[in-house]
Amino acid sequence: MVVSLIFHYLSLIPVFQYVVNFAQDFIIGILKTGPIPHHVAFVMDGNRRYAKNNTMALKEGHNAGAETLVKVLDFSYRLGIKAVTIYAFSIENFNRPKAEVDTLFELLKSKLVYISQSGEYADKHGIKIKIIGNKSMIPEEILKDLNKVEEKTAKNKTFLLNVCFPYTSRDDITNCIIKIVKKVKEEKTISIDEIDEDLLNEHMYFGNEYPNVDVLVRTSGHTRLSDFMLWQTNKDSVITFDNSLWPEFGFINYMNIILKYSYYKNLQLQQIKFKPKKSKNDTQIANNNIEELINNHPPYASVTGN
């Protein structure tokens, strides 16, 4: 609390901002020497609690969350993380009061339109924005704007931002199954024998570029996945639950998580490196020895004369 106040007052001095950025680049440079995750997912939980703690309106809480999101995206792209996924809206969240749902929709739309305007943030860094989820549940006007955002940034190839809106993992898996069954039955482009895990990965909403999530971060301390990326975090991913609320999620928390990922990934790589390999020659020599042994015996003499 005190530290953040100090930071707030010091940040009014222009030189201080420069020093902070330099320190951040330094730490990012150190982390870049190790393995960096390719795909990171965020569950941005805790906006409402933050608003309540600081006696702000609910809308202010969501605004603070959106600002933190922009900061976190900035850190990610500086680190060189290729794909970032954010859980903006769950299909279950439609149960919330209508006013809040509308606020969230407007906020999201305005932020995305702002980022993707030509010459703005998205074009400067080459971010491609994809809207992931069951688009049939979004109202018409917002859907039009979101489609425009997607089209504008479709040419960018450096980074990828997946906005899950609205999304639940079960819906994702079910849609994937429906798509594949349709392909088998109606379009007849795949046969039943070709159905395997890779095919399912291709048909998920995320597509085939980054089918697996390397790091999943959930803020505000709840230790459950809440129907988010159940399929994608199944194998080899580092799931971290942070105790801070989303608007308070800062540089230090983020770097700790990347450090953790780097540590586990290194352990994994070491295990692969030092696995004892069986060379083919050993087994061949062993087989030859057995054959020689078996064939090395005095001549047979049977009682039946055969």
Add this chain to the structure above:
Amino acid sequence: MSDIGSLKKRHDTSKRISDFKLHEHLSNNNKHSNSLVTKPSEVKKSPQPPLYNFDSIPITTSKLIQTAYETRGPNLDQQEGEDIDNDNDNGKNGNKSTLLPFFFIIIKLRFLSLAYNPSKTPLLINEDVNKLPKIPKRVSTILNYKPEEEENGGIDGLLNDGSEVVTWCLSSGINCLSIYEYNGILKKHIPELRRSIYKKLATYFGPDNIPNFSVKIPHLNLIYYGVEDYDIDENNQKKIDIEISLLSVIDGRQTIVDLTKIMADMAKNDEIKVEDIKIGFVDDELRELVGEEPDLLILFQPYIDLQGYPPWHIRLTEIYWEDDNDQVAYSVFYRALMKYSTCKVNVGK
């Protein structure tokens, strides 16, 4: 494809395998039972409550666990949507990974498992559990197969760990447990597992009073009752006190892939329409093929690694793990239950 049969029929409870093997590991089971208590010289001594005296309630030990938990975890009493005026430093404890807390956690874990050794009495476990406001209905754990050389390792260690978890669940009143082990080793050692559970239950509850248990393998659609194969009708009539499901990596993504294949096949033969495939339909099928959704998933490993656990089922499951812990210890189990009792479940709101 035998899975088509499982879609159309309910579980065939009459199938069994009578596959007895006499083995010498039975006698070794008792050696592993005191693996919780290690290195007492490193641990601070505290006044221990008398372990075999059922009359005295061990207030000191469970309060220790509560205070230890409060210094570690988030203030989960404060939930979204509720107006609680608790202290303000919720969320300031981020992830601090330096060496000093590492030692502290290791010593704390050893101390907790020493101070909180139920010593094979279900009564103590039951009293502890009754202090909690709520408990999960279905619990699932992920067990890891450790190499033979390690302490409590190999197949015997795995059987021992599994049986201990069964007894803790039973003493807490939880009657639905599923054990996930990546390689499916437990599925291949069913007779040993049944005997191990039987012996462990005998040490906890006394040989006259052993509860009825059933071991179920959803993937192969098999159920085994108790420790020996009796006549089928007799067992079906007895009430089962705990049902244990064994899962492995096949029950995860591979089952969903198989389900897709079956649905494609059925759609091709016009047995179902593509419009009929909805979340509810897939949910029903997967629940039948793999089991119900667990409320709480306990990981006895120092980090969260789902290892291919069935993805469909952990949608709302609380995941509990203890930093830097790789032993299957009662303290971890009890703290998982404590954490679950403080969590508010609200879907989407």
